[in-house]
Amino acid sequence: MKKIIVQCLSIILFAALFPNSSKASFDVSETWNADLRSQVVITCDEYSRLCIDLCNNAKSCYLKNSTCRDCISTGVKMTYFFSAFGKEISGAKEEVSQYEFVEFLSNESFIAIGPNNIYNQFDAAQTNALLEKFKSMCPNNAPSPVAFFKIENKNLIVKNAKYITCGSAIYRLEVKSILLD
Amino acid sequence: MKALFGLSLVLLFSTPLYANSNRLNTNLNFTNRAQCALDSKKPTTSILVLLSNMDVGRSLYRLGKIRNERDISEFTKLGLNKYRYTVLSLIDIIHNKIITNKLPLLNSDLTLETNLVNYKNISEKCSQSTDCPELDDYLAGIWSESSKAKPNFTNQDRFTNENFLNVEMKSKTKKLNCSYLKKFTPLEAHLFGTKPTVDILEQIAKASSEVNDYYSECHDYKTQESLKVSTYEMSLDIEDSKRFSSLGFDYWNTMKIYFSWAFRNSPEATQLAYPFDEIFSSVLIEDSLFMVPNGCKSLVSPKCDPATINQNSVRLFAKHDFKQQVDALDFFRPIPDGAASKILEDQFTVVNQDILNFAQFETADAWTDNFRQNFSETRLTMRKKFVSSVNNMTLIGKNLKQGQLKASLAEYFDVIINSKNKALDNISLKSELYYLCAESTFLSSEELSYLRPKVENLGKLTFTDQATNSINSSTLNEIIDNYKEIATSVNELCGSFDQSVVFEPDFVVDRSGFNRWYIDTVFEGKIPSMASLNRKEKLTTKKPLIAYQLYSKSKDIKDVICIDSVDCARVAIQSIVDIYGVIIYSDLFLDIKREINSPSMLNPYAERTACKVYDPWFKTKASLFAFATDFTQGAISSVAPAVVYGNFDLQAGRVVSFNQLVKEGKIIVDPKYEKKKVLATVALDLGAMSNIPCSVSVTKSNKLDPSKILGFRGLTIRTCKEKEKNVVNVEVNNELGESQSKYTNGCLQCSLDFEHVTSAVSSVIPYGRTAFFMARAVIRLYKGLKDPVNIPRSWNVNPYLTKVAYDSHGGKIPNDCVRKLVNGKSCMKNSCEDSIVNAYRSNGYFLDSINSDDTWKGVANVKIKGCKNFNKIKVSSSRDQDGNETCNLSNKNLNLKCETL
Incomplete structure (x- = not known):
């Protein structure tokens, strides 16, 4: 009995000291709350960097998401924007550490765009066309990715694509035409 | 005088009935073509606001889904009503700030001298981009100052009295009246016809009885059935103001600029829109909002530039048969001519005859929706x-x-x-x-x-x-x-x-x-x-x-x-x-400039007059031969207009180059203009083509009549059809004077097209964005001078007076009333009724009916609009020197009991 307790305590101690050593899973999504404020929701199954640093150790929290000027439109920029996913923007093959992502979220103005965002004027509300494009940007085929852009002065541009959360993994977004060799 | 009003009558003022009565008391201004053309240079006091909900509606629907709303349609509808409310209220807020001198006017024409040094600098920087933090900061500074009790704008710019609309604050607060327009009816007759006839007057009278079927309150969303669009009419209460005629364009410019900024950034908009404020601040509102002058006057001073001409071609999208006409429209041609050439093809286009097909649609919203759909689909395609x-x-x-x-x-x-x-x-x-x-x-x-x-x-x-x-x-x-x-x-x-x-x-x-x-x-x-x-x-x-x-x-x-x-x-x-x-x-x-659309949809003469294709003051003179056109902004310095003639002894079928014709003296330039400059600019248009020997062709006739002066239309080039190979051996003479000639075998054919004109040709050369090609004879103008529509005429019809006249004459308008009614005067069955109507009207009362049978006894019966009861009033009748009976009413008659409906 003592042995088991000691083993359990050391596992707990170990886990507490090195929270990232186990493959902690987390989920990031973009939504609107009851007050119709745009938000990024972070939830973590195990203790992961994201929740420790951004949620003050809680298992979930909300971050304020930016809005973007002229995004509810069929202007030139938005006409191009969603078609660029998977063609001009894709996720890099290597994962990015949660530290880097936390740094980004804490220090930069960002906007999170998910597959069900309200700015999509181009697909019928019932279709999954945009979701398919999002999924194609994740190397791991995650079900519900969220793209993160740096945003200045509420101006959303493709060039400022930074990261994409693909389930419990985060990848850098690359802006370049993905052409056939 | 007004202090004598009974309480019940005061209540009358605030009902929707009163708002519609006010509308009936506003003159309909009818104009013929020439007057309409003149009016295009004046700022309008009445506009149509066309608001589209499509973009924001789609986003609201998605938002409803994300929020798992029980009834997504209801949620969307709630959001859309909030959207309408925010837009309309914000327009009202801006108007009130301007009219109480809390918001200075921003000059609409920055090519003129202005004391607004900062504004001018910022505008120049921002003219090439939609993202302009400097302009945002400038507007924000002024706006926050405007909320203070005693605003002081000296930190923002050098505003003077000329930048404040109501600087003397002489009169009472001037409202911006707003109605939701259910239908286009004879109460918009000024858009449907030129001179008002008996028939039109009778229709106006009948429509006046049904005015509540045609208009409702702006914020009465129950009546605004369409979720896609809504159509509003807004009018300023300053019809005769001299000050407005000089500052009106600045007023609208200010309204548009502040609206664009305030909708996205002001605390007022956030409050109005809550809880949808984050969503609305992301809307590209300029894509969804049109402010169109309601008649011949303009919202933006018309200039002869591509922006004006292109914007105004938006009329085409309002046609009820747009989809059938699509193939013929210049927009859809692979190589369009541009809107400028269209106005030259149709110089004497029809105006004030329902040019926008209002009558083809059941409701105003149906018309707006047709327009919206045609325009935004085409826009998206482009x-x-x-x-x-x-x-x-x-x-x-x-x-x-x-x-x-x-x-x-x-x-x-x-x-x-x-x-x-x-x-x-x-x-x-x-x-x-x-x-x-x-x-x-x-x-x-x-x-x-x-x-x-x-x-x-x-x-x-x-x-x-x-x-x-x-x-x-x-x-x-x-x-x-x-x-x-x-x-x-x-x-x-x-x-x-x-x-x-x-x-x-x-x-x-x-x-x-x-x-x-x-x-x-x-x-x-x-x-x-x-x-x-x-x-x-x-x-x-x-x-x-x-x-x-x-x-x-x-x-x-x-x-x-x-x-x-x-x-x-x-x-x-x-x-x-x-x-x-x-x-x-x-x-x-393209959404390059972020500006609310405000084309002169109802006045095709706005651009024709600005470009001098049509000149409403034109009279029969030899000066027909010369035209001047205005150039506009941009780094391109303007070139004097060219007037080019072809001499009559040109032989059709001859192969010659343009330059050769010039050398031989066959191309003549009006002596008023500097020949070298003119030819240089014409050559610019033809480019390298001016050296190409082409066959001279004269449209419609191969025989040249020596008495006709030829106008030069242009150079056209065609490639050959499959069996006509090597149609022309093109000899290219190098302009620098080298004697060798180069032969190029090409499957090409070109012709210099000349056309008979009885007047001059003017041409202006394209270069970059700020210039465009304008050419041409005004044959029809010459003929058109004999046309009576070219002498400016206008008429003012007061719907209320028309209605009471109609009722007074037992349900018709007699012919001899037409002259009075089209000049805004009353025409009742006897002059005593005229006196009664005018006395009440000048005090702000409108009558449903008058009974003047007993005026010889000193009494009359009147029923005031909005009241159930009849009132007996005392009148004293007398005869003037012409023997006409007139009635006088004492002030007591204005203090009447009213049992409200």
């Missing part, structure tokens, strides 16, 4: 065209190495160009070569293409830079440079072989293989294009040269940029044509 063609050119430019292209094309066609084996009859390869060379020559031949200089100009544009940056593409400057390299490679290829050998006598090209743009321009669209099918077929045997990786899974041609080197060259040419087609109408379709 934007997609711009995005895909710019994107194609960017990818081709980055991935197609020029040296590679040349070598690759040479290799591709080697077997037909260099092969000595005549038996090798590769028709499909020969056809491909033919298509490539013809399309490229048409667009970019140094000697032969009229489009080449226009394409070169595209490369000089910078106003598209923010747009191309936002879509991750090269700038137009880079794109045109890349294109020029491609064109050079192709043209070198096409010049490297003997066409008469390769395309030997028996070779017949299948014209359907040309791209759509070529067929439409050269063969007038008379054959279908199989070019895209041919491309799809190529893909079944080849892997594309430049394509997205997606293609390997999707196998969709949309994911292919180009298939092989020939295809890449032809796609590049097609892309340039597409970009050109969109840029010509960029003011209308």
Whole structure:
């Protein structure tokens, strides 16, 4: 009995000291709350960097998401924007550490765009066309990715694509035409 | 006087009934063509606000889904009503700030001297972009000052009294009246006809009884059934103000600029919109809002520039048969002429005769929705065209190495160009070569293409830079440079072989293989294009040269940029044509400048007058021969207008170049204008073409009448049809004076077109964005001078007075009332009733009915609008020196009991 307790305590101690050593899973999504404020929701199954640093150790929290000027439109920029996913923007093959992502979220103005965002004027509300494009940007085929852009002065541009959360993994977004060799 | 009003009557003032009564008391201003043209230079006091909910509606619907709302439709409807409420209330807030001098006016014309130094500097910086933090800060500073009790704007700019509309604050607060418009009716008769006749007056009278069926309160959303659009009428209560006539354009400019800023940034908008404020602040509101002058006057002072002309061509989208007319519209032509040429083709267009087809629609919203749909669908098509063609050119430019292209094309066609084996009859390869060379020559031949200089100009544009940056593409400057390299490679290829050998006598090209743009321009669209099918077929045997990786899974041609080197060259040419087609109408379709649309939809003379195509003061004079046109902003210095004549002894069918005609003295310039400058500018338009010997043709007749003066229309160029090879041996004389002449065999034909005119031709040369081609005779103007519609006339009809006249005369308008009613005067069955009506009206009361049978006894019965009861009033009748009976009412008669309905 003592042995088991000691083993359990050391596992707990170990886990507490090195929270990232186990493959902690987390989920990031973009939504609107009851007050119709745009938000990024972070939830973590195990203790992961994201929740420790951004949620003050809680298992979930909300971050304020930016809005973007002229995004509810069929202007030139938005006409191009969603078609660029998977063609001009894709996720890099290597994962990015949660530290880097936390740094980004804490220090930069960002906007999170998910597959069900309200700015999509181009697909019928019932279709999954945009979701398919999002999924194609994740190397791991995650079900519900969220793209993160740096945003200045509420101006959303493709060039400022930074990261994409693909389930419990985060990848850098690359802006370049993905052409056939 | 007003203090004597009974309490019940005071309550009357605030009912919707009163608002509609006020409307009936506002004159309808009828004008003929000439007066309408004159009115275009005055600022309007009444506008139609067309609000589209489509973009915000789609977002609200998605939001409802995300929020798992129980009833998504109800949620969306709630949001849309909030949206309407925010827009309308914000317009009202801005108006009130202006009218109480809490918001200074921003000059609408910055080409004139202005004391607003900061505003002018910022505007110049911001003219090329939508994202302008300096302007936002400037407006924010003024706005926050405007909320103070005693605003002081000295920190923001040097405002003077001329920047405050109501500086003397003489009169009471002037409202911005707002109604929701249910239907277009005889109460908008001024838009439907010129001189009001008995018939029109009777219709106005009948409509006045039903006014509540036609209008409702702006914020009464129950009556606003359409969720897609809503149509409002707003009018200022300052009809005769002299001050407004000089500051009116500044007023509307200020309204538009502040609205754009405040909708996104002001605390008032956040409060009005809550909880939808975050959503609404993301809307590109300028795409969804039109403010159209309600009549002949303007919201923006009309100038003769592409922005005005293009904006005003938006009228076409209002037509009820737009979808059937689509093929004939300039917007959809592969190489559009541009809106300017359209106004020249239709100089004396109809006005004030329901030009926007209001009568074809049951409700005002149905009309607005038709307009919205036609316009936004076309706009989206154009934007997609711009995005895909710019994107194609960017990818081709980055991935197609020029040296590679040349070598690759040479290799591709080697077997037909260099092969000595005549038996090798590769028709499909020969056809491909033919298509490539013809399309490229048409667009970019140094000697032969009229489009080449226009394409070169595209490369000089910078106003598209923010747009191309936002879509991750090269700038137009880079794109045109890349294109020029491609064109050079192709043209070198096409010049490297003997066409008469390769395309030997028996070779017949299948014209359907040309791209759509070529067929439409050269063969007038008379054959279908199989070019895209041919491309799809190529893909079944080849892997594309430049394509997205997606293609390997999707196998969709949309994911292919180009298939092989020939295809890449032809796609590049097609892309340039597409970009050109969109840029010509960029003011209308691209969201480059963030400004609320405010075209003079109801007055096609706004641009015709500004461009002096129509001059309403024009009289029968010899000065018909000279016209002046105004140029506008931009770095391009204006060139004096050119007046060009052709002398009558030109022989049709003769082959000669334009320059040769000038040398021989056959091209005459009006002595008033500097010949050198004129010819230089005309030559600019013709470009290298001015040296090309062309055959002179005179439209409609081969015989030249010496008494007619010829106007020069232009140079047209055509490629030949398949059997007419080598139609013209084009002799190119080098302008620098070198004596050798170069012969180019080309399958081309050109003609200098002359046309008989009885008057002058004026032409102005395109260069860059701020100029456009304007030419032409005004034959019809000459005839039109005899037309009575060219003498300005206007009439004012007061619907209320018309209605009471109609009722007074037992349900009709007698002919002899017309003269009075069209001059805004009353016309009752006897002059005592006239006195009664006018006395009450001048005190703000409107009557439902009058009974004057007993006036000889000193009494009359009146029923006031909004009251159930009749009132007996005392009148004292007398006769004036002409023997006409008049009635006098004492002030007591204005203090009446009213049992409200």
